[in-house]
Amino acid sequence: METKRWNVNTNERKYKQSIEEAAELLKKGEAVAFPTETVYGVGADATNPAAVTKIFEAKGRPQDNPLIAHVATKEQLKRLVDDIPEYAEQLIDLFSPGPITYVLPTNGTCADNVTAGLSTVGVRIPDHPVARDLLKSCDIPIAAPSANVSGKPSPTVADHVWEDLSGKIAGLLDGGATGVGLESTVLDCTQVIPIILRPGGVTKEQLEEVVGTVMVDPALANKDEKPKAPGMKYQHYSPEVPMWLVEGSKGKIQQLIDEEQQKGNKVGVLASTKTANVLHATEILPLGENIHEIAAHLYDGLRKFKEGDVDIILCEAFSEDGIGQAVMNRLRKAATEYIKE
Ligand code: TXA
Ligand code: MG
Secondary structure: OOOEEEEOOOOOOOHHHHHHHHHHHHHOOOOEEEOOOOOOEEEEEOOOHHHHHHHHHHHOOOOOOOOEEEOOOHHHHHOOEOOOOHHHHHHHHHHOOOOEEEEEEEOOOOOHHHHOOOOEEEEEOOOOHHHHHHHHHHOOOEEOOEOOOOOOOOOOOHHHHHHHHOOOOOEEEEOOOOOOOOOOEEEEOOOOOOEEEEOOOOOHHHHHHHHOOOEEOHHHOOOOOOOOOHHHHOOOOOOOOOEEEEEOOHHHHHHHHHHHHHOOOOEEEEEOHHHHOOOOOOEEEEOOOOHHHHHHHHHHHHHHOOEOOEOEEEEEOOOOOOOHHHHHHHHHHHOOEEEEO
16 A cells, blocks of 8 residues: 655645545545654544554554544543543543543444443543644544554654554654654543553643542552553563663663673663763763653654664663653663663
8 A cells, every 4th residue: 555645734835635635534444644742643533443443454453452532622522432520521621632541431432443342432632733633624533543563662753654654554644743752641530530541741740730649550560460551561662672771870871881882782872961971882862851852752762773783772760750750661661671770
């Protein structure tokens, strides 16, 4: 299949036409990738099981992993679910559109392969002009996982999507780099107290300011527990070579680099700009000055180090405050080893 690629820039003359063409393909039951404020998604009509199957096939995604349904407005969101608890209403009003997904009881509007047969559905209103215009233009709920091949880091620029899915999907709307760089927070809103199933763009601290207590799925901290979000049990975000996550001083990181280099290994380093500036290794990728910049550049960093270029990646561990919780969640999953000084 030839994948049509549109370069969309909100100021561009052809913007509207490109969005309409992409929306037409979605309405016809094709899979189309588009940018959101978190990562690129690959979408299909959430009410059409045959269309949704195309996403699973293109990504090589396990069937038991449910998809998030994307909509443009709160009214559209309400058309997909049975009942919304008071606290979820409050959160939707405050954080949506935005990087958060609410898990709510499904009313059956979304196809069974969107929900993987569960009694709940994940719903999200993305906050990106291209995503919102596309959703408004096609006026159907769009099931969309991250637009990567399963197991690879999520795409934060259109070239990542192209690398993984060109030839396998009908279209790709190229809207440049996404903003947050990590996926949405997945919040279970079916219980009296909301539970974070996947940390993401909206932080636990932000949620707690509104609803008081927020729980975190214990499986996030304990590998022996079964995660409540089916997708969290899979090894994700893996780079092509082994990656050590290192919690310790710059001196400790440099010591590990030196040891590996003495063995003849080429070492790639992912670290904050401040740390990167004082380290010496084969290749060093500074991720940014602060945790927000680090989040935005993380997946590109994980994709940059290819087999052949380096033999091992050392990544600095970051503080878990705010979005740091999501950054460290992804890094722990990507790492083959965790080293503490
Ligand atoms: O930021 C995002 O959320 C991106 C963009 C494209 O919107 N999407 C995304 O989708 O990350 P995906 O499929 O890569 O991850 C969705 C996660 C998976 O871990 C899945 O298991 C979980 O959400 N999930 C979806 N529906 C669920 C449900 N009904 N119950 C529990 N977990 C659910
Ligand atoms: Mg994903």
